[in-house]
Amino acid sequence: MAKKKNWYDYLWIASSFYILLGFFNILFAWVGLICFLVPFIMSLTGGKKGYCNRYCGRGQLFSILGKRFSKNLPIPKWLYSKWFRYGFLVFFMTMFANMVFSTYLVFSGVNTLREGVTLLWSFSLPWHFAASAAPIPDWIKQFAFGFYSLMLTSTLLGLVTMVLFRPRTWCVYCPMGTMTQLVCKAKYKD
């Protein structure tokens, strides 16, 4: 029996638009902070893992695409081992901090704005076509490029593991999922 759909079951549309909009105007990347802040705030304020369980548009998108494109094979054990999940969380947060530092360097005038997106923390792609001409400080634009790089990279990783394994394999090593679970573990220790 199919469950009744709620408004939040359609958040995958917002997630798809988010990725698309980054190809047109990089400033939309800022909206992605919602995916960082909301799960964290929810877990801290008694919402537990409600974001993952209900509102994660990216997870929904993988579920939908996975129905058609996933090989639906079991995932390797190391992928859901604690060392990998926690290791990936630390790595992801380090890269996030690095991106914030790059933004600071532009803010302080040490570096100039770099209109590019870095995929998988290694491959620089020119992204000037989505650069914004808005009369706003360069650091705001730099953060958008950096943050969109993170979001595009994680979407790409999620898509690859969606095809290779289960549709929502990303959920297993999603840094936000791991972090909110850690918050819940600390908060609701038996």
Added chain:
Amino acid sequence: MKKTAILETNSCVSCGCCEKSCPRDAIAVYNGIYAKVEQELCIGCGLCVKACPADIISLREVSSIG
């Protein structure tokens, strides 16, 4: 013999995929830490087994609950 879902609590990533898939609301994420199965409600359909991205849910035969 009745079948029921059993999961490896320690490896659960609490993503909630199982919760969404269950037609009987027999499985739910407990305190955001791990999923828990209500044996009385579980009909052993196996939908959660398929939905779990970490493959930590399996079906086991249990003697019917009296």
